[in-house]
Amino acid sequence: MDTSTLKDLLVGRLMPEKCYEELFVRFNLHAPCLKFVLNKVVGIWIILDAFLxxxxxxxxxxxxxxxxxxxxxxxxxxxxxxxxxxxxxxxxxxxxxxxxxxxxxxxxxxxxxxxxxxxxxxxxxxxxxxxxxxxxxxxxxxxxxxxxxxxxxxxxxxxxxxxxxxxxxxxxxxGHTGQLxxxxxxxxxxxxxxxxxxxxxxxxxxxxxxxxxxxxxxxxxxxxxxxxxxxxxxxxxxxxx
Incomplete structure (x- = not known):
């Protein structure tokens, strides 16, 4: 995937631009950014569970x-x-x-x-x-x-x-899960x-x-x-x- 496309996909949705630079440009596992992304992903998981x-x-x-x-x-x-x-x-x-x-x-x-x-x-x-x-x-x-x-x-x-x-x-x-x-x-x-x-x-x-x-x-x-x-x-x- 093109880097600009990846940036457009991630920035604003999963992370701010600063975190994108840290994680995908400098390849720095910046702890606050990782925590921010994790919280975003967790939020999406919870919403999907609630709705779907x-x-x-x-x-x-x-x-x-x-x-x-x-x-x-x-x-x-x-x-x-x-x-x-x-x-x-x-x-x-x-x-x-x-x-x-x-x-x-x-x-x-x-x-x-x-x-x-x-x-x-x-x-x-x-x-x-x-x-x-x-x-x-x-x-x-x-x-x-x-x-x-x-x-x-x-x-x-x-x-x-x-x-x-x-x-x-x-x-x-x-002995079975039926229609689960x-x-x-x-x-x-x-x-x-x-x-x-x-x-x-x-x-x-x-x-x-x-x-x-x-x-x-x-x-x-x-x-x-x-x-x-x-x-x-x-x-x-x-x-x-």
Whole structure:
């Protein structure tokens, strides 16, 4: 790639011109510039996770017409985890653009929960669940006490971790990963890794950081399960042929 093209691509998007000069002209591993670029990349990872992580999973369920292997408990925990920052932001009257991506991801996950129940033949139950969930969200955002909102916000990471742990156990018990999306897991792994890096920078070696570091580890386990079970299924199919 031409150096001018590379410069146009990087400067202003990932780094200031000063850092470009340090890293790509002088080939100097300038620590502040490296940290700046890392933070930019981490931010992109987190945004991709927020906007896109559940879309491949949603599309895969719709394409296959099945939610086999997906743990309802896992996705309900995931739904709760995504709800907490939305309720927190609404209760504190944050500008909508500051938490709109969370609402977008929340809608995706709520749709997945509905589809899990729908493909189990429990469409009415799924509809009532989403209506009830929407009502509770509205009430919490409007009337919940500050103490309750704080507890919900604090429990977000624990809910994410529990969600992944439940799905891991479900995969192990089933002996397959069903309709879990590999791409969704990759995006989730990248996003949770980004959040862990931010937590390390902001909180150091705190208990919160430990939780944030556990999340990408569990995402990686899920990814390994998908790859291993897919390979095993492929080997069995070849033997049968």
């Amino acid at each position: 992580a559940q879309i491949p999973q949603l599309l895969k369920i719709l394409w296959r017409g099945s939610a086999e292997g997906l743990s309802l408990t896992s996705f309900l925990l995931h739904l709760y985890a995504l709800s907490c920052p939305v309720v927190y932001a609404a209760a504190h009257n944050f500008p909508f653009f500051a938490w709109a991506e969370r609402l977008f991801t929340l809608a995706q996950t709520a749709t997945i929960v509905f589809l899990i129940l729908h493909y189990r033949g429990e469409t009415l139950k799924g509809s009532l669940l989403l209506l009830g969930f929407g009502g509770v969200m509205l009430l919490l955002g409007s009337y919940a006490t500050a103490a309750l909102i704080e507890v919900m916000d604090t429990s977000t990471v624990a809910a994410f971790i529990s969600s992944k742990a439940v799905q891991i156990v479900t995969n192990h018990q089933n 999306s590999t791409l969704s897991l990759l995006l989730s792994c990248a996003g949770s890794l980004g959040a862990a890096i931010v937590s390390v920078q902001e909180n150091g070696g705190s208990f919160t950081t430990l939780f944030h570091m556990l999340s990408p580890c569990l995402s990686f386990v899920l990814l390994v399960q998908v790859l291993c079970y897919t390979r095993t299924a492929g080997s069995v199919a070849k033997k049968m042929d």
